[in-house]
Amino acid sequence: MIEISKMGFQYSGSDRMALRDINLTIQDGEFVGLIGVSGAGKTSLTHTLTGMIPHHYKGDFYGSVRVNGMDTVECRGEDLYRIVGSVFQDIDSQMVASVVEDEILYGLENFGFSREEISERLENVLDTLGIRDLRYRALSSLSGGQKQKVAIAAIVALRPQIIVLDEPTGELDPESSLQIFRLLRQLNKEFGITVLIVEQKIMLLCEYVDRMIVMNEGAIVFDGPARDVVRHTSTFEDIGINVPRVVTLCGQLQKKGLYNGQVPLNVEEGEKMVREVLRGGRHAGI
Amino acid sequence: MGNILEFVPGDSFLHRLNPITKIVLAFLFCICSLLSNNLLIQVGLLAFLMIIAFAAGIGEKAMGLLRTLLFFCILMIILQLIFMRGGVGYLVLPGGFPLVTSDGLYYAALFTLRIINATLPLLMMFAITQMNDLTNAMVNRLHVPYRYMFILTTAFRFIPILAGEFHDIMDAQKARGVEFDTRNIFKKIGLIVPLCVPLLVSSVKKVDSGAVSAQVRGFSLRTRGAGYKAYPFRLGDLLALLLLAAMIVLLVFFG
Numbered sequence A: 001m002i003e004i005s006k007m008g009f010q011y012s013g014s015d016r017m018a019l020r021d022i023n024l025t026i027q028d029g030e031f032v033g034l035i036g037v038s039g040a041g042k043t044s045l046t047h048t049l050t051g052m053i054p055h056h057y058k059g060d061f062y063g064s065v066r067v068n069g070m071d072t073v074e075c076r077g078e079d080l081y082r083i084v085g086s087v088f089q090d091i092d093s094q095m096v097a098s099v100v101e102d103e104i105l106y107g108l109e110n111f112g113f114s115r116e117e118i119s120e121r122l123e124n125v126l127d128t129l130g131i132r133d134l135r136y137r138a139l140s141s142l143s144g145g146q147k148q149k150v151a152i153a154a155i156v157a158l159r160p161q162i163i164v165l166d167e168p169t170g171e172l173d174p175e176s177s178l179q180i181f182r183l184l185r186q187l188n189k190e191f192g193i194t195v196l197i198v199e200q201k202i203m204l205l206c207e208y209v210d211r212m213i214v215m216n217e218g219a220i221v222f223d224g225p226a227r228d229v230v231r232h233t234s235t236f237e238d239i240g241i242n243v244p245r246v247v248t249l250c251g252q253l254q255k256k257g258l259y260n261g262q263v264p265l266n267v268e269e270g271e272k273m274v275r276e277v278l279r280g281g282r283h284a285g286i
Numbered sequence B: 001m002g003n004i005l006e007f008v009p010g011d012s013f014l015h016r017l018n019p020i021t022k023i024v025l026a027f028l029f030c031i032c033s034l035l036s037n038n039l040l041i042q043v044g045l046l047a048f049l050m051i052i053a054f055a056a057g058i059g060e061k062a063m064g065l066l067r068t069l070l071f072f073c074i075l076m077i078i079l080q081l082i083f084m085r086g087g088v089g090y091l092v093l094p095g096g097f098p099l100v101t102s103d104g105l106y107y108a109a110l111f112t113l114r115i116i117n118a119t120l121p122l123l124m125m126f127a128i129t130q131m132n133d134l135t136n137a138m139v140n141r142l143h144v145p146y147r148y149m150f151i152l153t154t155a156f157r158f159i160p161i162l163a164g165e166f167h168d169i170m171d172a173q174k175a176r177g178v179e180f181d182t183r184n185i186f187k188k189i190g191l192i193v194p195l196c197v198p199l200l201v202s203s204v205k206k207v208d209s210g211a212v213s214a215q216v217r218g219f220s221l222r223t224r225g226a227g228y229k230a231y232p233f234r235l236g237d238l239l240a241l242l243l244l245a246a247m248i249v250l251l252v253f254f255g
């Protein structure tokens, strides 16, 4: 469980707070999406969960962040890394090896698992992520989507309770992005891993996450089920995040009093909404 | 073209040697080339290297490396030709001044071969050794601190990443109308130097995020025996080392 209370952070040398008054609780097994424009503080927030803020990235830190009851400022980093696994924004620089297999082995070796344990986990994760055929490939020869899967595999192999991913689909095509989300949902449902994903593509978040957090200028603006959050279309516009078109359409229909059902989150639900509105119109004789 | 230090996968005798053996062999070969002043022996050494390269399936890579090295030797070849003035003169200019001499040719060839024979084995070593294996073997077997080996591997790993980054920055500048394909070398340098600052900033960021990523994956917990793969010394290692030791002995007495 993640419990953040009254947390704030200012990078040393910076003249404004990168994170402000963050209060956030994430239960075990949740699938949470984090969205916000560039510079909103998404990456900074993820760094507080591993204690990299304030231990590695120095600055003024306020409030507290607890992971499974451990205070990230006071506890040993090593204890934290066993619980929280991180996939970072920059795919290339986070790789430590030149071959897929070695990349996955890296963390396993570091944490000192036995040889049997390592080989079992390695085989397992290759199947879970469906990357067995990439096992002996050079990382430099992989596509963006494949690399991202390897990066996730290297973390999943460590079997963390929480996985934090910073824009893993940032450089991927739509199909690979979908694959990553499906994979994360599978990890979330099958193994009960808590997933916190930073993502710019709001449609993907709407479709997959249980809970959506919107950040702006270092603070949390909205936090709740995607359906409730996306309703605030005008705030989204002010912040500069594009809302899915079905949601905008729904807002307009509601304003005209033509629709008062639930907010549609994908194309199918949008279609349902439109049909409903048309049927209602016919009844009213329009 | 790819990175000249890039690993070429394979399953040859050389590939399967212990990484430490490979690096020692490369150094022994360098010593061989430095021991001999005989042009024929240098030619023989280069031929031997090439045979090894083709046997290990990195023949093309070795040829490419050879061309690159030759290019770097051009200046030295010219200097040798100008300054070594003994022996028979060829291409005599009016006034009796020979453009090149037999001594000049001989030494130009000798030194070029020597430099190639001393560097090519090391470059070839990288083509058949994965940095990871080298790191693990050095840490497990030779007890080199992991920290230092990690720095070394990271440096190698970042060469292509930074090269790519540099390329991107150049492209971004080209898109803004900066013309890098100018013939004037000074103008070109003048255009490239300002790019070094953004490159430096972004590379520091990348190296830093690499370090953070290693850290959260347990970098500081790693112990000497942490490797999953074992790096035993086998008979093949011994034989290869003996062969090169014998070559050195022969060269000391007869080279």
Ligand SMILES: Nc1ncnc2c1ncn2[C@@H]1O[C@H](COP(=O)(O)OP(=O)(O)OP(=O)(O)O)[C@@H](O)[C@H]1O
Residues within 6 Å of the ligand: A011, A012, A014, A018, A036, A037, A038, A039, A040, A041, A042, A043, A044, A045, A057, A089
């Ligand atoms: N290492 C650092 N030192 C100083 N300031 C930083 C550092 N990293 C981030 N910042 C600042 O903190 C603020 C939040 O940055 P952060 O990287 O968390 O945003 P983000 O939401 O992840 O943005 P993006 O979508 O571009 O990744 C920004 O104003 C940024 O300039």
Ligand SMILES: [Mg+2]
Residues within 6 Å of the ligand: A042, A043, A044, A089, A166
């Ligand atoms: Mg970010």
